[in-house]
Amino acid sequence: WFDQYLDGYEAAYENLVSYDPSYPSPDYLRSVTYMGNVKFKGEMQEDTEGSVAMEKMLLENEDGVPLYVLLWGGCNTLARSLQAIEEDYNPEYNPDADPAEWERIYNKIPDEVVFYMILNQDNTYNNYIKKEWPDAKFVHNSGQFWSFAYQKSKTPAAYYHEVFGPQWSDT
Secondary structure (H helix, E strand, O other), X not given: OHHHHHHHHHHHHHXXXXXXXXXXXXXXXXXXXXXXXXXXXXXXXXXXXXXXXXXXXXXXXXXXXXEEXXXXXXXXXXXXXXXXXHHHHOOOOOOOOOHHHXXXXXXXXXXXXXXXXXXXXXXXXHHHHHHHOOOOEEEEEOOHHHHHOOOXXXXXXXXXXXXXXXXXXXX
């Protein structure tokens, strides 16, 4: 379904760049958009384009540079990425793995990556990530989310309602 949004973005692109040339091109957005684990709720058994791309981001993040990963709805694609990293680098799963490299990677992710999780819709955080990666930094947003999503007309103070409506975003 994401293709329809990129098609819409592409249709509006010329207008957007007339206001600000820094809008990314539709081709660029397509090149960094990947499908994650979506077969069923909590699925993390198979590598996907999304999990492989996330794994690469986590492993290749420049040392000392924070990486912020947004998780909207569920963590299963992240869980698959972390599990794949374990399978490749953890000597408990891979007897050919270098223990020192595993320790470096296992510490690098909690030291440099912050995961911002909206709700917890698929249990992979509780069932896998929290147990296997207990030091990973997670910001859990299961309350504030409602004020700018489904209950936006009820949750924030009345003086914010204008900025959550279509008239404001169309200006």
